[in-house]
Amino acid sequence: DSIARVVSTGSLPGWNEVESLTSAAHERYLTLDDGEIADYIPVLAAVDPSLFGLSVIEVNGAAHDAGDSGHPFSIQSISKAFVYALVCEEYGHAGVKERVGVNNTGLPFNSVMALELNDGHPMNPMVNAGAIATTALIPGTSSAEQWEVIRTGLSAFAGRQLVMDGEVYASEMATNFRNKAIARLLESYGRIDADPLETVDIYTRQCALLVNAHDLAIMGATLADGGINPMTGQRVVSPEVCGDTLAMLAASGMYERSGEWLFEIGIPAKSGVAGGIVAIAPGKGAIGAFSPRLNSAGNSVRGQRAIAYLSRGLGLNLF
Numbered sequence: 001d002s003i004a005r006v007v008s009t010g011s012l013p014g015w016n017e018v019e020s021l022t023s024a025a026h027e028r029y030l031t032l033d034d035g036e037i038a039d040y041i042p043v044l045a046a047v048d049p050s051l052f053g054l055s056v057i058e059v060n061g062a063a064h065d066a067g068d069s070g071h072p073f074s075i076q077s078i079s080k081a082f083v084y085a086l087v088c089e090e091y092g093h094a095g096v097k098e099r100v101g102v103n104n105t106g107l108p109f110n111s112v113m114a115l116e117l118n119d120g121h122p123m124n125p126m127v128n129a130g131a132i133a134t135t136a137l138i139p140g141t142s143s144a145e146q147w148e149v150i151r152t153g154l155s156a157f158a159g160r161q162l163v164m165d166g167e168v169y170a171s172e173m174a175t176n177f178r179n180k181a182i183a184r185l186l187e188s189y190g191r192i193d194a195d196p197l198e199t200v201d202i203y204t205r206q207c208a209l210l211v212n213a214h215d216l217a218i219m220g221a222t223l224a225d226g227g228i229n230p231m232t233g234q235r236v237v238s239p240e241v242c243g244d245t246l247a248m249l250a251a252s253g254m255y256e257r258s259g260e261w262l263f264e265i266g267i268p269a270k271s272g273v274a275g276g277i278v279a280i281a282p283g284k285g286a287i288g289a290f291s292p293r294l295n296s297a298g299n300s301v302r303g304q305r306a307i308a309y310l311s312r313g314l315g316l317n318l319f
C-alpha cells in the first residue's frame with residue numbers, strides 16, 4: 001500500500017484524524033472480495049461474506065467505528081488470547097510457560113503433527129492444542145464452574161455480558177473430531193490433568209461467545225491499557241499478564257503467518273475463523289476488525305489489510 005511505514009511514537013494522532021483514518025480504511029477495502037469463508041464449522045458457512053466492520057478504541061476510551069462494527073459473530077480463536085490472560089493471572093509467568101509453552105509451531109493451528117514432533121508438548125497457547133491445555137488450567141471444581149469463570153472473565157474484558165451462540169457451539173461440537181483427538185493426545189502424553197473431552201466442551205463454548213468488532217477493540221484496548229478496561233475502569237488483569245499475553249500474540253497470534261504479520265504490520269494481534277481480528281498497540285489502544293473471508297492460514301483478508309493500513313496511518317508499528 002502507498003502509505004509509508006511509520007514507527008510507533010508516544011501517542012495516537014488527534015481524535016479527528018483517528019476517526020477519518022478508520023472510515024478511510026473501511027472505504028478502501030470495502031470492495032475487496034479475496035479469500036474464502038471458513039466452512040469446516042458448518043454453521044459458519046452460512047454467514048454473509050460482504051459484512052465488514054472496523055473499530056478503534058483508544059486507551060482514553062475514545063471510540064471510532066465504521067461499517068458493520070456492531071454485527072455479532074463468534075469470537076473463535078481470539079478467545080485464546082483472553083483465556084490465556086485469565087490463566088496467567090492465576091498461575092503466573094513461569095507456571096504457564098512450562099505447562100503451555102511460548103514458541104511458534106510453524107504449523108497450522110489444528111496440527112496434530114506439531115504435538116507428535118514435540119513429545120506431546122502443546123508449544124504455545126494460540127494453537128488449538130495449547131489453547132485446550134490452557135482452558136484445562138482455568139480454576140473451578142466442575143466444568144460448569146470453569147465455563148462461568150471464562151464467560152465472566154471475557155465479559156470483563158469486553159465491558160458487557162457476553163453470551164454464547166448455541167447454534168455455533170452445537171455445530172462445532174458435532175464436527176470437532178480433530179480437537180477431541182488433540183485433547184486425547186495431550187492426555188496420552190500426560191500434558192492435561194482435567195478430563196480431555198470436558199475441556200474440549202468448554203473450549204468450544206469459549207469459541208462460540210458472540211462479540212462484534214467494537215467489543216474486540218475494547219477487549220484489546222484493555223490489554224493495551226495494562227489490564228484496565230478503558231470503558232468500565234475495571235482492572236481485569238495485571239500489567240505483567242498483559243505483557244505476557246501480548247508477547248504470545250506477537251509470537252503466534254496470527255499462526256504460521258505471525259512473522260510476516262509482525263514484519264509488515266508490527267503490532268501483536270489475534271485472529272479467529274469467523275473473520276474477527278484484534279490488534280493491540282500497547283499504551284495507545286486497539287483495533288477490532290470483522291470480515292468473514294479468510295486467507296489460507298485462517299486470517300481475515302479485509303481485516304488484515306485494514307489493520308495494516310491503520311497501523312501505518314496511525315504510526316503503530318513497534319519496530
Ligand code: DON
Nearest residue numbers: 076077109207271272273298
Ligand atoms: O477450534 C477451532 O477450530 C475453532 N473453534 C477456532 C479456530 C480458529 O478460530 C482458528 N483461527 N484462525
